[in-house]
Amino acid sequence: MAFDLDNLRVFLAAIDHGSFSAAARALGRVPSAVSMTIAHLEAELDLPLFDRAGREPVPTPQALALVPQARRLAEQFGQLNRHALSMTQGLEPSLVIAVAPELVAATPWSDALTTLSTEFPLLEIEVLTAPQADALAMLKSGRAQxxxxxxxxxxxxxxxxxxxxxxxxxxxxxxxxxMLAREPSALRDEHLIAERQILVAGRDACDVDKRISVSRVQWRTDSPVAALRMVSAGLGWAWLPSGFVRAALASGELAQIPAGNFTTALQLYVDVVWTQARPLGLAARRFVELLNGRSGCSGAIASDRAAPAVSAAAFSAFSDNAPDLASRSAAPPRAGKRRSSAASG
Structure with missing residues (x-):
């Protein structure tokens, strides 16, 4: 075998420093050892790598042709060593992240992945999109961290x-x-309840978030993209993230529903979640740290969470068969919610 890690380092040092003696100083070796290593490499390759006719050895065209691949190999060796060292410090072999599909375009989670790719270039990462209930089920099953x-x-x-x-x-x-033909002040909760709602929900028929379940007649989908298409086709109305529908609203394809007696905007926190049963590895902790660094939530505590911006009084006249939506605005914030840190996981 001609090239190995040692003679690869010597070869690149000789190229970079312009002489065997300078390469020897950079490597902490004597010049004769560098010269001998290069000579043995030339013999094994049966290629002249340096022209020694002058005062200093000059790389031959053959040597220069090998340099790009040699640098790539040296970098790969370095990555391998750094990755192995990171694993001894708790780096997991792979990281699986489940993302609610409504948040794929709305939340800048990919910026954190860009940093991870630089810090842990050999780490395998898998990003799965699934309805919220299914994403949380992946955590409990161990499919995602x-x-x-x-x-x-x-x-x-x-x-x-x-x-x-x-x-x-x-x-x-x-x-x-x-629905939009009515005057905004005339559009009330009973009109919204009577219209078909396109609901983004999990695959389990029992999985319904009462905060956004409004209409008596509902069509369900596990895809916000499908929901957007159905709403655009005039098949019903839907709660969708503002970032997800911004372009459709700007183009006039969609309109935000005006209302006379309740607010048609609901602000929710976005959480990155993991299970206590499976402590996070180094990359997962770093991902949480990076996401939190982008957050506007720093310093917030659970009790500061405001109730959803929908008036409870607006739904007080619901019939017994209507969804119980008054509870979503009357319910208190998540009491005692902890500001978990990656280190604690």
Missing amino acids: LALVFERQGLDPSEQFQEVARETLVAVVAASHP
């Missing part, structure tokens, strides 16, 4: 989490929908 989801209605003692962002859900409808 982290889930990026909207805040839940209650605390699960098996979970730890960190608030990393806020997102506003807005009630939207196709700009051509008959």
Whole structure:
């Protein structure tokens, strides 16, 4: 075998420093050892790598042709060593992150991945999109180490989490929908309840978030993209993240529903969640730290969480068969929610 890690380093040092003696000083060796290593490499390759006719050895065209690949190999060796060292410090072999699909375009989580790719270039990362309930189920099954989801209605003692962002859900409808023919002040909760709602929810039929379940007639999908298409087609209205529908609102394809007696905007926190049963590895902790660094939530505590911006009085006249939405605004914030840190996980 011609090239190995040692003679590769010597070869590149001779190229970079312009002489065997300078390469020897850089490597902490004697010049004769560098000269001998290069001579043995030339013999094994049966290639002249340096022209020794002058005062200092000059790289041959063959040597210069090898340099780009030699540098790539040296960098790969360095990455391998750094990766192995990181693993001894707790770096996991791979990182799986489940993301609620509504947050894929709305939350800048990919910036954190860019930093991770630089700090841990050999780490394998998998990003899965799944409805919120399914993403949380992936945590409990061990399929994913982290889930990026909207805040839940209650605390699960098996979970730890960190608030990393806020997102506003807005009630939207196709700009051509008959609902918009009414004067904004005349559009009331009973009209919204009577219209078909396109609901983004998990695959379990029992999985319904009462904070956003409004209409008596609902069509469900596990994809916000599908929901957006159905709303654009005039099939119903939906709560969707403001960042997700910004372009459609700006183009006039969709309109935010005006209302006379309630607010059609609901601000929720975005959490990165993990399970207490599986402590986070080095990369997962770093991902949480990076997300929290981008957050506008620093310093917030659980009791500061405001109730959803929907008037409870607006829904007080619901019939017995209507969804119980008064509870979503009357419910207190998540009491005692901890400001978990990656270090604690």
